[in-house]
Amino acid sequence: VTDPVLRERLRPDHLPLCKRLIFSPDYYQAIQHPQARLVSNGIRAIEANGIRTVDGELHELDVIVYATGFHADAFMRPMSITGRDGVQLSEFWQERPKAYLAVTMPGFPNLFMLNGPNGPVGNFSLIDIAEHQWGYIERLMARLDAGECDAIEPSMHAMETFEEERVEAAKQTVWYRGGCVSWYLDAQGIPSSWPWNFQRFVDCMAEPDWSAFNLPAPAAASHT
Structure with a gap:
């Protein structure tokens, strides 16, 4: 210039x-x-x-080209999803969209998501993300297929613990400390994306922490 x-x-x-x-x-x-x-x-x-x-x-002007009003946090919406005891997903996410490991939520049994809230968005390949998440979901569904349980959902404690750790880590990122306003930030000014590296995401998706779902470890952990 x-x-x-x-x-x-x-x-x-x-x-x-x-x-x-x-x-x-x-x-x-x-x-x-x-x-x-x-x-x-x-x-x-x-x-x-x-x-x-x-x-x-x-x-x-004759023509305006713009895209600044989209809802980056509108996961699953405008679908109306009803969970346990009639809880609406829109109510559950009223403060901010959140999910355990970006895959599932308490109060919504057997509801699994790809690229859900708090996952890696924009910093890793969405194809890689979805593939690892699908492998994780398959492991959850295998417990259902085996008849070991009728429903799978994480505990509220597991999700809140994950969210607290994620928020603290997110506050150390350039998204939070960089001095700008972007779609990475939620209404509270907290980055909504996965704040750790890709290897940590892969490790989290490798095998579910069954205690988070109040389930014992499966007898056989062989998956193809």
Whole structure:
């Protein structure tokens, strides 16, 4: 960027990786195009003829391309899911979406998720994540198939313990300490993703901690 003023305006005031990095081979050329103009003021409203910023200026536009209003935490929704004793999933997740190891929740027996809340999102391959989670779910379902139990769900203690550890670890990440606002953060400003490395995730998915489900270890632990 040749213009020193524009270059300074483009300089981030937060740490790298605080937000998801976007790579483009022609971003700098596009932002310096004679017909391009950088507007960094906040948006007050979208009106019929364009966007009005907080300084009162109306930026007249023919087309607006934006995606800042999506609900990153809307797992499973808009489906209506009813758990034990009539509890609605939307009520259970009213404070923040959470699940034991991003797979299952207390009060919702035999409900298993791929890429559920608090799992690795954006920092690992979603294909690898889903494959390891499916192997974990297969091990849970095997107990049902064997007739060892009628329902499987983690205890509230297991989920809350996991969530407390996850939140404390998340506060040490650049998502939390980087100085920016991003979709990684929930309504309380806590990163909602898996804060540990991929190997820890693999280890957690390798074999369920049956005590978390109030079940004894299976007699035979052979899986194919």
